[in-house]
Amino acid sequence: MTGQAEDTKSQPTLLSSKLLLQHQAVEAALNRHVFVWKEIEKSQKRGISKTPRSHAVPVSEIVAIHHAEDEDHTKSKWDQKKKQQFSQLFPNSFTVFYVTRTKHHRWRCSEATFSCSSPELCEQWIQVTREQLSLLTNRPKRLLVYINPFGGKKRGRRIYEDKVAPVFQRAGVSADVIVTERANHARDHLTTEANLDQYDGVVCVGGDGMFSEILHGLVARTQNDNKVDQNRPDVELKPCMLRIGIIPAGSTDCICFATVGTNDPVTSALHIIIGDSQPMDVCSVHHNDVFLRYSVSLLGYGFYGDVLADSEKKRWLGPARYDLSGVKAFLCHNHYKGTVSFLPAEDNLGHPRDKLQCRFGCSICQHKQSSKEKLRETADEETAAEVSSSSSWKVICGKFIAINAANMSCACPRSPKGLSPSAHLADGTADLILVRKCSRLDFFRHLLRHTNTDDQFDHSFVEVHRVKKFHFEPLDPQPLLLENQSELPKKPGFCPMSSAQTTCIPSTAHSSWNCDGEILNHAAIQVSVHCQLIRLFARGIEEQQRV
Ligand SMILES: Nc1ncnc2c1ncn2[C@@H]1O[C@H](COP(=O)(O)OP(=O)(O)OP(=O)(O)O)[C@@H](O)[C@H]1O
Numbered sequence: 001m002t003g004q005a006e007d008t009k010s011q012p013t014l015l016s017s018k019l020l021l022q023h024q025a026v027e028a029a030l031n032r033h034v035f036v037w038k039e040i041e042k043s044q045k046r047g048i049s050k051t052p053r054s055h056a057v058p059v060s061e062i063v064a065i066h067h068a069e070d071e072d073h074t075k076s077k078w079d080q081k082k083k084q085q086f087s088q089l090f091p092n093s094f095t096v097f098y099v100t101r102t103k104h105h106r107w108r109c110s111e112a113t114f115s116c117s118s119p120e121l122c123e124q125w126i127q128v129t130r131e132q133l134s135l136l137t138n139r140p141k142r143l144l145v146y147i148n149p150f151g152g153k154k155r156g157r158r159i160y161e162d163k164v165a166p167v168f169q170r171a172g173v174s175a176d177v178i179v180t181e182r183a184n185h186a187r188d189h190l191t192t193e194a195n196l197d198q199y200d201g202v203v204c205v206g207g208d209g210m211f212s213e214i215l216h217g218l219v220a221r222t223q224n225d226n227k228v229d230q231n232r233p234d235v236e237l238k239p240c241m242l243r244i245g246i247i248p249a250g251s252t253d254c255i256c257f258a259t260v261g262t263n264d265p266v267t268s269a270l271h272i273i274i275g276d277s278q279p280m281d282v283c284s285v286h287h288n289d290v291f292l293r294y295s296v297s298l299l300g301y302g303f304y305g306d307v308l309a310d311s312e313k314k315r316w317l318g319p320a321r322y323d324l325s326g327v328k329a330f331l332c333h334n335h336y337k338g339t340v341s342f343l344p345a346e347d348n349l350g351h352p353r354d355k356l357q358c359r360f361g362c363s364i365c366q367h368k369q370s371s372k373e374k375l376r377e378t379a380d381e382e383t384a385a386e387v388s389s390s391s392s393w394k395v396i397c398g399k400f401i402a403i404n405a406a407n408m409s410c411a412c413p414r415s416p417k418g419l420s421p422s423a424h425l426a427d428g429t430a431d432l433i434l435v436r437k438c439s440r441l442d443f444f445r446h447l448l449r450h451t452n453t454d455d456q457f458d459h460s461f462v463e464v465h466r467v468k469k470f471h472f473e474p475l476d477p478q479p480l481l482l483e484n485q486s487e488l489p490k491k492p493g494f495c496p497m498s499s500a501q502t503t504c505i506p507s508t509a510h511s512s513w514n515c516d517g518e519i520l521n522h523a524a525i526q527v528s529v530h531c532q533l534i535r536l537f538a539r540g541i542e543e544q545q546r547v
């Protein structure tokens with residue numbers, strides 16, 4: 001038994017009584033950490049006696065407790081009617097709503113209704129349980145919600161109204177909702193207008209692009225308030241205080257998937273309600289000392305840049321645009337020349353191929369958090385900078401089909417283990433994946449491994465490094481259109497950038513960077529990972545439990 005479980009058991013009981021749960025007598029008890037109920041004697045059916053069952057719910061996973069007769073907006077009219085009939089038969093009843101786990105990391109809000117022998121006892125259960133819930137100070141009470149009505153399959157508004165708002169209401173979480181009217185509406189509102197003091201968190205209803213808006217708004221606001229200049233590539237950014245919740249309603253939703261384990265609105269709503277907290281690294285991207293953007297998931301040049309550039313013209317296709325553009329980019333089989341230089345991470349932060357996946361309670365991320373706190377306590381900024389630059393820069397020059405920096409696994413429904421399965425959410429590093437020029441068949445093999453259990457790094461043309469910073473410099477500065485191979489300049493050493501005779505995605509000397517689904521205007525970039533700059537209402541992926 002773990003220390004925590006022992007602690008839970010040894011807590012003094014706050015309340016204990018005999019109650020009725022659907023005609024079954026139970027002994028119910030509540031302490032600071034857990035609410036348990038145990039069947040007293042199991043009714044015998046056809047002479048077969050059944051072992052009494054018991055159930056334990058951590059207080060931290062209780063969503064709410066209400067009088068059984070209270071109105072419930074999550075219920076259909078028919079269920080409401082049944083509830084009223086039940087309340088007439090058993091007037092002194094309360095309902096406990098709590099988190100249950102189902103398959104594939106999905107959470108659901110379950111309920112159990114208990115009947116008491118007197119109205120006083122019923123009130124006492126509700127009051128004592130609510131007191132315990134009010135001690136959980138990490139739970140948000142007031143949220144600012146932004147909905148992108150056009151993300152993914154354009155279902156953001158419905159998803160929020162049908163699946164999320166009723167659960168928030170049940171949990172007593174209030175929300176101010178803004179349905180965005182244009183791109184960057186949420187970002188601008190957060191950066192300059194929103195009165196953030198009155199909120200305990202910001203919720204994003206949309207995809208990775210919408211999340212990116214919230215990220216940029218919150219990070220910019222925090223830096224502005226603290227007079228930190230985002231244009232300085234080496235500046236230490238101030239962490240954001242407000243947590244961000246993601247209700248997935250986009251096309252890839254990889255930030256939600258990689259931090260929760262599923263793209264399910266109700267699961268996300270429950271992580272928000274119970275006040276989960278997952279720190280996350282953020283990459284800053286600069287071009288010649290000018291700030292371009294932040295990234296939390298993928299910074300991809302070459303293949304993923306080309307996929308994105310093409311898919312933007314097909315937004316009307318919805319999520320399927322990525323499949324079509326993916327096939328096109330694969331057939332074009334472009335490669336790009338350039339120089340990548342990077343600052344490797346310290347050895348104690350693991351390796352992209354060590355198969356130590358970042359999971360709930362990840363020891364590597366937790367170690368990073370405590371050492372970061374220690375460093376803040378003991379060292380000044382200068383010492384911190386020295387520690388972080390103890391290893392030396394490496395330089396790699398070549399022809400690349402793809403250069404991908406994965407700040408986290410980038411797991412998503414298309415690739416359940418992600419671009420870099422062992423990348424960490426909050427370790428202050430990104431995994432830099434270099435896919436060198438290779439045959440189409442080899443690249444196909446590499447891509448295919450993103451969808452099965454084989455190691456996508458186990459190819460001679462792929463290398464992967466865990467890094468704290470990196471720079472990229474394209475080799476040929478001027479973009480070249482390759483409509484026809486014969487039009488190539490007769491430059492010594494010039495390498496045709498496309499092996500395709502007909503260019504389905506216009507092939508140039510440059511690709512573009514896909515920065516969390518947004519295209520960057522510059523190919524030459526400098527990137528730094530900022531450890532644990534933001535926090536999400538999530539906990540990382542839990543190890544799969546048998547349900
Ligand atoms: N009201 C709006 N009108 C037009 N565009 C919007 C609006 N609100 C937000 N956007 C923009 O829509 C873009 C796409 O949104 P979102 O990320 O929600 O969906 P997606 O691109 O389908 O999904 P994913 O990013 O997961 O692939 C974002 O870049 C965002 O800036």
Ligand SMILES: CCCCCCCCCCCCC/C=C/[C@@H](O)[C@H](CO)NC(=O)CCCCC
Pocket residue numbers: 207208209251252253254297298304307308322323326410412414415418419444447448450451514515516517518
């Ligand atoms: C033979 C079958 C091969 C299949 C290979 C599939 C590999 C899929 C890897 C997917 C990695 C997604 C990384 C996340 C990127 C997001 O920031 C971005 C915005 O939402 N999405 C895309 O760029 C969308 C990118 C879509 C790429 C197809």
Ligand SMILES: [Ca+2]
Pocket residue numbers: 281406407408423424425426427428429430
């Ligand atoms: Ca990371």
